[in-house]
Amino acid sequence: MTTQHTHIPATAAPCRSAGPPLDVVEWRRCRLREAGFPAPLARDLARQRVDLHALLELVDAGCPPELAARILSPLDGLDGLDGLDGLDASQVG
Numbered sequence: 001m002t003t004q005h006t007h008i009p010a011t012a013a014p015c016r017s018a019g020p021p022l023d024v025v026e027w028r029r030c031r032l033r034e035a036g037f038p039a040p041l042a043r044d045l046a047r048q049r050v051d052l053h054a055l056l057e058l059v060d061a062g063c064p065p066e067l068a069a070r071i072l073s074p075l076d077g078l079d080g081l082d083g084l085d086g087l088d089a090s091q092v093g
Contacts, residue, residue: 025047028046028052029042029043029045029046031052031056032046035065036059037065041065045069050069054072
């Protein structure tokens with residue numbers, strides 16, 4: 001079993017709270033900031049249904065945060081394709 005470590009910039013505050021647990025969105029934002037994501041991007045990603053662990057793995061592997069976010073972002077215009085699971089590629093588009 002391998003352990004992966006997320007790079008934490010020296011200036012980042014740890015995502016820990018002395019009181020009750022942080023809000024989930026705030027915790028996600030904090031983890032993304034610790035991994036080097038710019039504040040606006042971390043804020044936006046924390047609110048979206050994007051795989052946080054996959055984002056962190058990409059950054060750990062050397063992918064720039066902005067590119068990791070783009071790789072895992074949903075494709076535009078595919079919302080109307082629900083229910084096409086039974087079709088092959090020649091029947092779509």
